[in-house]
Each structure stands twice: as C-alpha cells, then as structure tokens.
Amino acid sequence: xxxxxxxxxxxxxxxxxxxxxxxxxxxxxxxxxxxxxxxxxxxxxxxxxxxxxxxxxxxxxxxxxxxxxxxxxxxxxxxxxxxxxxxxxxxxxxxxxxxxxxxxxxxxxxxxxxxxxxxxxxxxxxxxxxxxxxxxxxxxxxxxxxxxxxxxxxxxxxxxxxxxxxxxxxxxxxxxxxxxxxxxxxxxxxxxxxxxxxxxxxxxxxxxxxx
Amino acid sequence: xxxxxxxxxxxxxxxxxxxxxxxxxxxxxxxxxxxxxxxxxxxxxxxxxxxxxxxxxxxxxxxxxxxxxxxxxxxxxxxxxxxxxxxxxxxxxxxxxxxxxxxxxxxxxxxxxxxxxxxxxxxxxxxxxxxxxxxxxxxxxxxxxxxxxxxxxxxxxxxxxxxxxxxxxxxxxxxxxxxxxxxxxxxxxxxxxxxxxxxxxxxxxxxxxxxxxxxxxxxxxxxxxxxxxxxxxxxxxxxxxxxxxxxxxxxxxxxxxxxxxxxxxxxxxxxxxxxxxxxxxxxxxxxxxxxxxxxxxxxxxxxxxxxxxxxxxxxxxxxxxxxxxxxxxxxxxxxxxxxxxxxxxxxxxxxxxxxxxxxxxxxxxxxxxxxxxxxxxxxxxxxxxxxxxxxxxxxxxxxxxxxxxxxxxxxxxxxxxxxxxxxxxxxxxxxxxxxxxxxxxxxxxxxxxxxxxxxxxxxxxxxxxxxxxxxxxxxxxxxxxxxxxxxxxxxxxxxxxxxx
Numbered sequence: 141x142x143x144x145x146x147x148x149x150x151x152x153x154x155x156x157x158x159x160x161x162x163x164x165x166x167x168x169x170x171x172x173x174x175x176x177x178x179x180x181x182x183x184x185x186x187x188x189x190x191x192x193x194x195x196x197x198x199x200x201x202x203x204x205x206x207x208x209x210x211x212x213x214x215x216x217x218x219x220x221x222x223x224x225x226x227x228x229x230x231x232x233x234x235x236x237x238x239x240x241x242x243x244x245x246x247x248x249x250x251x252x253x254x255x256x257x258x259x260x261x262x263x264x265x266x267x268x269x270x271x272x273x274x275x276x277x278x279x280x281x282x283x284x285x286x287x288x289x290x291x292x293x294x295x296x297x298x299x300x301x302x303x304x305x306x307x308x309x310x311x312x313x314x315x316x317x318x319x320x321x322x323x324x325x326x327x328x329x330x331x332x333x334x335x336x337x338x339x340x341x342x343x344x345x346x347x348x349x350x351x
Numbered sequence: 352x353x354x355x356x357x358x359x360x361x362x363x364x365x366x367x368x369x370x371x372x373x374x375x376x377x378x379x380x381x382x383x384x385x386x387x388x389x390x391x392x393x394x395x396x397x398x399x400x401x402x403x404x405x406x407x408x409x410x411x412x413x414x415x416x417x418x419x420x421x422x423x424x425x426x427x428x429x430x431x432x433x434x435x436x437x438x439x440x441x442x443x444x445x446x447x448x449x450x451x452x453x454x455x456x457x458x459x460x461x462x463x464x465x466x467x468x469x470x471x472x473x474x475x476x477x478x479x480x481x482x483x484x485x486x487x488x489x490x491x492x493x494x495x496x497x498x499x500x501x502x503x504x505x506x507x508x509x510x511x512x513x514x515x516x517x518x519x520x521x522x523x524x525x526x527x528x529x530x531x532x533x534x535x536x537x538x539x540x541x542x543x544x545x546x547x548x549x550x551x552x553x554x555x556x557x558x559x560x561x562x563x564x565x566x567x568x569x570x571x572x573x574x575x576x577x578x579x580x581x582x583x584x585x586x587x588x589x590x591x592x593x594x595x596x597x598x599x600x601x602x603x604x605x606x607x608x609x610x611x612x613x614x615x616x617x618x619x620x621x622x623x624x625x626x627x628x629x630x631x632x633x634x635x636x637x638x639x640x641x642x643x644x645x646x647x648x649x650x651x652x653x654x655x656x657x658x659x660x661x662x663x664x665x666x667x668x669x670x671x672x673x674x675x676x677x678x679x680x681x682x683x684x685x686x687x688x689x690x691x692x693x694x695x696x697x698x699x700x701x702x703x704x705x706x707x708x709x710x711x712x713x714x715x716x717x718x719x720x721x722x723x724x725x726x727x728x729x730x731x732x733x734x735x736x737x738x739x740x741x742x743x744x745x746x747x748x749x750x751x752x753x754x755x756x757x758x759x760x761x762x763x764x765x766x767x768x769x770x771x772x773x774x775x776x777x778x779x780x781x782x783x784x785x786x787x788x789x790x791x792x793x794x795x796x797x798x799x800x801x802x803x804x805x806x807x808x809x810x811x812x813x814x815x816x817x818x819x820x821x822x823x824x825x826x827x828x829x830x831x832x833x834x835x836x837x838x839x840x841x842x843x844x845x846x847x848x849x850x851x
Contacts, residue, residue: 170390
C-alpha cells in the first residue's frame with residue numbers, strides 16, 4: 141500500500157445517493173480470480189450503452205466519459221455510497237480506474253473497510269459541503285480540490301475549507317501504508333494465549349466433536 | 352466493566368472474542384468460523400501465497416460453491432460452459448486442497464448456498480463469531496452468533512490470523528411484538544423495517560431483533576430477518592437463542608453431542624476422538640453446550656444505543672416497487688408519489704426508479720404484471736419457504752405470460768422438498784425445478800433477466816441490473832411470489848383461494 145499525505149486533483153461528480161456496489165462493478169466481472177484489471181468495468185452499466193446484439197459503446201452522457209473529467213482522482217457522491225454487496229472488487233475498480241479518494245456524506249460499513257484496505261481515502265463531509273463541491277465541479281470540471289490527510293481538511297482555491305473526522309488508527313495506516321495482517325501478528329503472543337483457552341470451548345467451535 | 356453490569360447479547364458475544372485491545376488501535380476480535388466460496392476467496396489465497404503465510408486454522412474454515420454454479424442440470428454443473436466461472440471454481444478446489452479446507456463441492460449432498468449449509472450442518476452455533484466474504488453472512492445471527500460480511504482483504508486477514516481488527520459497533524434493538532396477521536411472514540417484517548429506517552438506517556450498528564413476534568418465528572423465519580439486516584445497512588443482525596434454536600441444532604452433523612458418523616452414516620465410535628465415549632458422554636456434551644448458550648440473552652436493564660418498536664398486527668404483505676430495498680410498500684397500496692419521498696435526495700432516487708422500473712406513481716401494486724418469478728436465495732430458499740409457495744401453487748398453473756423457477760437453497764432442501772413431493776407440485780404447475788445455488792438472486796451464473804423483464808423475486812436486492820442488466824426486480828415473500836406466478840400480476844395472498 142502506497143502512503144498518502146495530500147492529494148490535489150479535479151473531481152468527478154456523481155450526484156446520486158445509495159450508489160450500491162452492484163453499480164460500481166456488476167457481477168459478471170466477479171468471476172475473475174485476479175486482483176487487478178477491473179478499471180474498465182467500473183460503473184459498467186452506466187458507463188456504456190448496449191445495443192440488441194450486446195455490443196457496447198461509451199455512454200457520452202456519463203461523467204467518466206466526458207473528456208473534461210479525465211484524470212480526476214477524486215469522486216464526489218451523495219450519502220450511503222457503496223451499500224449492498226461486500227465485493228472488494230468495487231474498491232479495486234475505483235482504485236485501478238485512478239480514483240484515490242471519494243468524498244460523500246456517508247459510506248456503507250463494508251465498503252468503508254474495503255476502501256481502507258486498498259489505500260483509498262474516504263472523506264465524510266456534511267450534505268451541504270458535498271453539495272457545494274458537486275456544484276463547483278459540475279460548473280467547472282477543471283476545479284481542483286485538495287485533501288490533506290495530515291490536517292484532515294478539504295480545501296479549494298475559492299475559499300472552501302472543511303474539516304473531516306477520521307479514526308486516528310486508520311489515518312496512521314494510510315499515512316504509513318501499513319499492512320494490517322502484519323500489525324495483527326505483532327500481537328501473536330496474546331493470540332496464542334487466547335486460543336489456548338478458547339479452543340476448549342467446543343460449543344463455540346465449528347466442528348464441536350473434534351474441538 | 353463489572354460482572355454485574357447488564358449486557359446485551361451482542362456485548363456478551365463480543366467480549367468473549369476479544370483477543371486484545373491495543374491502545375489506539377481497533378480491537379482484535381477472534382473469529383470462530385470463516386465460510387468460503389468461489390467468488391471472494393481467490394485473491395485472498397493469492398495474497399497468502401505471495402506473502403508466504405500459512406492459513407492458521409483450516410479446521411475453522413469450510414468452503415462450498417454457490418454463486419457461479421449453473422442450476423439447470425447436474426451435467427451443466429459438472430461441465431461448466433462459462434470458462435471464466437469454471438476457472439474460478441477450479442481455483443477454489445485447488446486452494447482448498449492446498450490449504451486443507453473442507454470443501455462441499457458441486458454435487459456433494461452438503462452443497463448449497465454458503466448461508467444455508469452453515470446452519471444445516473450445525474457449523475453455525477449460538478455465541479460464535481462467523482465471517483464470510485459475502486454481505487448476507489448476517490443470516491447466521493439468527494442463532495445468536497455475531498456474523499458479518501467482509502471484503503477479500505479481510506478474508507485473507509482471517510485466513511492468516513483467525514482474527515479481525517474491528518471497531519466496536521453500536522447497538523440497536525428492534526422489538527416486534529404482537530401477532531402477525533395471516534399471510535404476513537418474516538420477509539414482510541424485515542421489508543417493513545427497511546422501509547421504515549431506510550437502507551442506511553442501521554449503518555454502524557448491530558441489530559438485535561426481539562419481541563413476541565420474533566420469538567414466534569421458526570429458525571427459517573429468523574434467518575430471513577437476519578439475512579436482510581445488511582439491507583438496512585447494519586453490520587449484523589442477531590436473535591437470542593432459545594428452545595426453537597436448540598431444537599433446530601440438536602443432532603445436526605457438527606453440533607455438540609452428535610457422534611461423528613462413518614461413511615455409512617452411522618456413529619463412528621472408533622474415530623480417534625470418540626474412543627471410550629458412551630451415549631451418556633454425548634448427551635452430556637450437548638447439555639453443557641445448551642447451558643452455555645442459554646446465557647446468551649440480553650440482560651434486563653441492558654441499554655441499547657437505539658430502539659425501535661413495531662406492532663406486528665399492523666403489518667401487511669410487502670412488495671418493493673423501486674431500485675432499493677427501502678423503496679417498499681404493501682400489496683394493497685400504490686406506487687408512492689414524489690411527495691412521499693423523505694428528502695430531496697430520495698426524490699431524485701424515486702424519479703430515477705420510476706424510469707428504470709417503468710412505473711408511474713399512483714399505479715396500484717396489484718395492477719403490475721410480472722414476466723418472471725424467482726423462488727430461492729439465502730433469504731428465502733429454505734424448506735419452509737418452498738412449503739409455503741407450494742401450498743399456494745397446488746391445484747393451479749403458472750400464467751402463460753410468466754416463466755417461473757424454483758431454486759432450492761441447498762442440496763438438503765432440494766432432497767427434503769422432493770421427499771415431501773413439493774417438486775411435483777411445482778413442476779406440474781409449470782415451474783422449473785432447479786439444482787441449488789445463488790442463481791438469479793445475483794445472476795452470476797446463466798440465470799438472468801433480459802433487459803426490461805419484470806421479476807417477482809424472493810431474494811434480497813432490487814438494485815438496478817442486479818438480476819441482469821435492465822431487469823426489474825420486485826422483492827416479496829415466497830407465498831406472494833407464488834401467487835404472482837399463477838395470476839401473472841402481484842396478488843394479495845390474504846385473499847388467496849387455496850385448492851390444496
């Protein structure tokens with residue numbers, strides 16, 4: 141995981157609430173066994189149009205297909221972003237497409253966790269603040285936002301300044317690009333001690349007879 | 352916290368699984384069981400390989416194939432035409448063999464949707480922590496387990512450490528008291544709850560379902576409720592174990608007190624861990640387990656971060672009309688108008704949903720015609736669901752305009768239904784009778800809707816394109832889905848003329 145500190149970029153607005161992970165990446169792309177190569181499938185059903193024969197063409201009305209939003213590393217959306225299925229493919233697709241951050245009023249729990257594991261910065265601002273940013277990026281696709289992880293702020297050249305909350309541990313991991321499994325294994329002595337008692341509790345064991 | 356502080360069911364299970372609470376870091380929570388399937392595991396196994404890490408507890412992992420498998424015939428499952436799906440299933444076989452995980456493969460008697468087989472085999476038990484790379488893992492909370500869906504990086508984390516770093520969720524008790532009216536089911540309760548609190552109404556919370564209407568439900572009904580907790584945004588849903596829970600678990604293959612069986616299905620008293628044990632020893636093991644599980648109730652005076660009360664007697668059969676499970680109404684109502692939306696953002700979603708669903712506000716739900724009916728999924732693919740639907744169908748025939756299919760949730764449910772003759776009721780009425788799997792709930796296998804097709808579905812999500820690009824999904828109970836298959840439009844089950 142690459143450490144991140146500040147990010148300055150244009151932002152692509154997707155002004156809808158409850159964008160579920162089925163929209164972020166439809167199921168047919170979940171059959172792959174690789175962790176990479178999902179960028180072309182991000183928002184697939186919205187991003188392409190389909191004719192009767194199943195041929196696809198980029199949908200010119202969809203924000204990601206508008207040339208002026210090419211290269212945007214920040215995605216703007218409304219509340220409850222990433223709800224539904226637990227598929228981490230959604231986080232992979234967002235990241236591999238080139239988004240490093242998503243700004244929204246709220247995120248669904250599992251997506252929130254998945255994004256963190258992939259180094260995506262999720263910024264929770266108020267409804268009104270997100271609305272302002274969506275308006276500015278819609279009016280001017282070249283409008284740039286700056287996210288500072290260190291200061292926990294989002295700013296723009298027009299005087300926008302918002303503070304966001306972030307769990308200190310999560311911030312520490314993002315800033316340092318830390319591996320979660322490695323961190324847990326630092327506590328292996330505690331884990332061994334816990335297990336030596338817990339293994340006897342057969343009523344909490346999947347296969348009770350052999351516990 | 353002292354021993355006398357009243358605790359919720361969730362807090363008891365949480366505290367029993369705390370490995371350590373490092374300062375300034377999330378709690379490290381022990382995971383008793385990880386269920387594995389083909390779709391969300393390959394990249395996790397790959398991660399272990401790349402980091403050269405062992406899988407810490409293979410015996411706390413159980414795998415099956417469900418999302419991808421064709422349901423059309425045994426042959427189609429053994430020789431899978433979709434090369435990419437086939438490769439994913441083969442990868443699971445290899446990974447399970449390499450890491451020593453028990454796999455219930457496509458034609459094993461134990462195969463089924465991962466959330467069906469955990470309970471059926473007695474792997475799922477009260478008080479356990481259970482995870483799976485699938486959001487509907489919340490199903491297992493029906494037994495008083497803390498069970499939740501996770502992403503693939505977390506799947507790998509559990510494989511490597513048998514733990515997960517977790518921030519403690521908040522608690523939310525939903526009490527459903529009173530008697531359910533005839534024709535109103537567990538599915539209608541949970542859809543009504545989601546309609547009330549919204550699809551992010553329980554984000555960050557673990558829900559405990561309580562009250563006399565929940566107590567009166569079978570384990571099947573309780574699983575339907577907990578299954579859709581995620582559709583309200585909840586981290587998990589739980590129901591305290593009771594006599595109904597224990598009666599369900601007694602004698603299941605991996606339950607305490609069940610003697611392990613040999614290949615003939617008889618108690619294998621020569622197995623290493625059975626030597627010297629008598630029937631009394633097994634009975635004692637079961638009794639001790641029940642004693643432990645019986646403590647898993649919310650103490651009187653324990654407090655929750657949030658509470659909601661629902662009067663079961665006011666509920667009616669539910670049908671979703673839009674593209675989110677929160678866009679739900681009752682069979683005797685009409686498609687809501689923009690004025691019914693709770694916020695400006697919801698109005699925008701409503702407008703988009705009218706267009707996608709090709710519905711106009713004010714249309715009576717009963718006037719909406721369906722093209723397809725799907726009976727199945729980890730929400731409603733259990734024996735009780737198939738019985739309820741068969742009772743409606745018996746003596747009738749599917750409307751000529753409708754294609755209808757039944758996909759039992761597991762091999763065990765399929766066999767049980769066939770033993771009871773339910774398959775013949777369905778097939779003689781014109782339903783297709785399929786092999787078990789996730790099927791049209793998410794359409795990863797060939798079972799999908801065509802663009803514009805409208806489906807009455809017993810599954811859990813009505814998102815755009817969920818059952819196939821351009822497909823239109825309406826969620827409802829099994830009996831209501833069965834009635835719609837017969838009449839060709841949504842039909843109030845409360846006025847159904849049963850012919851059986």
